[in-house]
Amino acid sequence: MFGSRLAWLVPVTLTLLGLGTSIQTAKAENTNNYQFSVDYSTLVELDFNYRPDLEIVRATITGESTTDAPYGLDFFTSNTYGKLQPVEDPSIRRYNFNSDPSVFGLSEEPTLFDVYYGSGDNKLFGRANDRAEINLTEGTIRGGGTITIYDGTGIFKNATGTITFTQQDRLDPSGGPSRGLATLNFNLQTPQEVPEPAATTTLIGTGVVAAGLQIRKRKTEKLKV
Structure with a gap:
């Protein structure tokens, strides 16, 4: 059970970490x-x-x-x-x-x-x-x-x-x-003028929403079984 959930969470976590790193890099070069x-x-x-x-x-x-x-x-x-x-x-x-x-x-x-x-x-x-x-x-x-x-x-x-x-x-x-x-x-x-963070915020928000939907979907499938 935990293995399948972790396998799905790893790429999402890496994606969010990558976005966070990009934000920090932008802040360091402003x-x-x-x-x-x-x-x-x-x-x-x-x-x-x-x-x-x-x-x-x-x-x-x-x-x-x-x-x-x-x-x-x-x-x-x-x-x-x-x-x-x-x-x-x-x-x-x-x-x-x-x-x-x-x-x-x-x-x-x-x-x-x-x-x-x-x-x-x-x-x-x-x-x-x-x-x-x-x-x-x-x-x-x-x-x-x-x-x-x-x-x-x-x-x-x-x-x-x-x-x-x-x-x-x-x-x-x-x-x-x-x-x-x-x-x-x-x-x-x-x-230095930096772009509005709307695009990055949207991507992170989308990732979080998607994560929540996936977890909810897996719980629903388990209940049906």
């Missing part, structure tokens, strides 16, 4: 990945009058790609807070920058962010954590760090990932914005 690099001409503005009592500045950096950027990300604007770090050389100023004001004890200030954009629908939003060194003797600003991406629009809707960058600028002798060049390396992920 991410779009984007990796690319872009060079941007930059303009750096530092507001040293923001909080001189705490040696904290406000920084705004804008960029325009030197060539057409992938996915239309031809421009960016980055806003951060910067805290002066101790250094022995009086000709050097080192700053740590962050979009989060609480990092520097500014609990009542707004959290800032970066935006990467162009003329189309694609945008990226991120928050920066970086460093820079101002060399007054050489007249340069050198820096680098990481931008953590937390969202986007267009093909970058719900994007996550990071942008790492290096940057070098020339100090403006008149004290105006400094011009330079930054190289940004994008490593992004977005959730």
Whole structure:
């Protein structure tokens, strides 16, 4: 009795297991990945009058790609807070920058962010954590760090990932914005649209119904005997 029932249940069980495996595989492959690099001409503005009592500045950096950027990300604007770090050389100023004001004890200030954009629908939003060194003797600003991406629009809707960058600028002798060049390396992920599970659900439901009918049929045949 059990042998005949098991012989019938094995292929059904294997079929359902196969469907379950397919579902798990689909779930594991539902991410779009984007990796690319872009060079941007930059303009750096530092507001040293923001909080001189705490040696904290406000920084705004804008960029325009030197060539057409992938996915239309031809421009960016980055806003951060910067805290002066101790250094022995009086000709050097080192700053740590962050979009989060609480990092520097500014609990009542707004959290800032970066935006990467162009003329189309694609945008990226991120928050920066970086460093820079101002060399007054050489007249340069050198820096680098990481931008953590937390969202986007267009093909970058719900994007996550990071942008790492290096940057070098020339100090403006008149004290105006400094011009330079930054190289940004994008490593992004977005959730991939997956088909509605209606077809798979229907197949599994059909299999379960069929299993129930077969069991019922066998019980009926036994009673007749």
